[in-house]
Amino acid sequence: MANPESKPDGLEQFVENLLVRSVILLGVLFLVMHMAGKRPALWFADSSTGAKAPLAMRGGDPYIRALMRTISASESNVRSPYTVIYGGEHVSDLSHHPDRCVTIVAGPNTGNCSTAAGRYQFITTTWIEQAHRYHPAPPRMFFWQNYSFEPEYQDQVVYQWLSDSQAWGVDLRQLLKKGKVNTVLQRLSGTWTSLGYGIEDNSNTAELPSIYKQMLREELGQAAMR
Missing domain, CATH: 1.20.5 (Single alpha-helices involved in coiled-coils or other helix-helix interfaces)
Known part of the structure; x- marks a missing residue:
């Protein structure tokens, strides 16, 4: 033995x-x-929720950054918003969009399913469309490869999209600088339906203008320190 x-x-x-x-x-x-x-595709949970969670991307205009955080206050008001999918489950692999179709159990679309994922709750088709336009690191070697869904890239795609006046028919940054937050939220509500003028308001919807002002103060303060 x-x-x-x-x-x-x-x-x-x-x-x-x-x-x-x-x-x-x-x-x-x-x-x-x-x-x-950069951060690896295997993303670990952040203790902050929704708008309070800092953006993964660095730099950029504070007015647009504050708007991005405001969108997440309504669309993904949970811990680690970059990893959440519709229904509240979290995923660890962000090397690509999760593309999970989860059954909708409440609201006007009950019975359908949603592939919404990430901080900005991109459905798969919208992610592919906007990533094709704005993703800073598109697949290059093989046509079947996916666009990375890492937090930094979620941010950068949305940032470039919101900064594109042709995409929205108006310069969102200029509207925000003039204090027309409600006008901007209304313009975006066709894409993010919980922003106050869509069909899926939630408990944070009415607070979004004041949330934006708070986020803007933070972003302007951080920009001044750079």
């Missing part, structure tokens, strides 16, 4: 070495991506 305190055999030693090397490699990967200003 083997002594229970004997040294591990060759297989056990191999497994131990493999685990140690895997941990080291994972740590190096996270360090490199952090230094590069």
